[in-house]
Amino acid sequence: MGMPRLAKVLDELPVSGDVLEMACGTGQWTRLLLDRARNLTALDAAPEMLRIARVRMRGTTTRFIKADIFTWEPDRQYDTVFFAFWLSHVPPVEMEVFWDLLRRALAPGGCVVFLDDSPTKAEIEETVAEAQVPTMRRTLADRSQHLAVKVLHDAPVLTSKLHSLGWEAHIEPIDAYHFAGIARPRRIE
């Protein structure tokens, strides 16, 4: 499924109010979030990604933040925190820290919305068997090779992991290779 069809999935997801996009990359999702948001903030660590995203979002009021998600502290709260193809890059040891950050970034009643690759993606991407954390090797068009942390989450396992971290999550397949998730902080009974 290419970006246009994946993008249609966003129409079905609860994106509203003040929206924060984590790891926005070149802004292909930022553009789509704009129509759904009262105001929009997009964050990424890479200046070259932000440069492209800023050009794409020129003429809008989108606020951009250059920051490392693992050390960043939100200066306000959001109704929706969105990320696409980011969760799979969060190393397992950082999951708790990351989801704690999300709790601090969410306004009361808000939710986290995310899209990512399913475990079936391993059939078409090369895993690096000897790596200490789940890692994949990518060969780019210029034939350069790059290693990236890539944790392909199984929906039921991720749902129960998030439950143990204090979240109520609903994760549904989009197609054979992708899933979408919605998570809200779990009420303490």
Ligand SMILES: C[S@@+](CC[C@H](N)C(=O)[O-])C[C@H]1O[C@@H](n2cnc3c(N)ncnc32)[C@H](O)[C@@H]1O
């Ligand atoms: C696979 S890309 C996804 C980009 C975008 N969400 C999309 O779907 O097109 C992952 C993005 O995460 C960003 N990134 C990687 N590590 C990061 C970190 N520690 N903090 C913030 N952004 C990070 C990269 O710069 C890159 O733009």
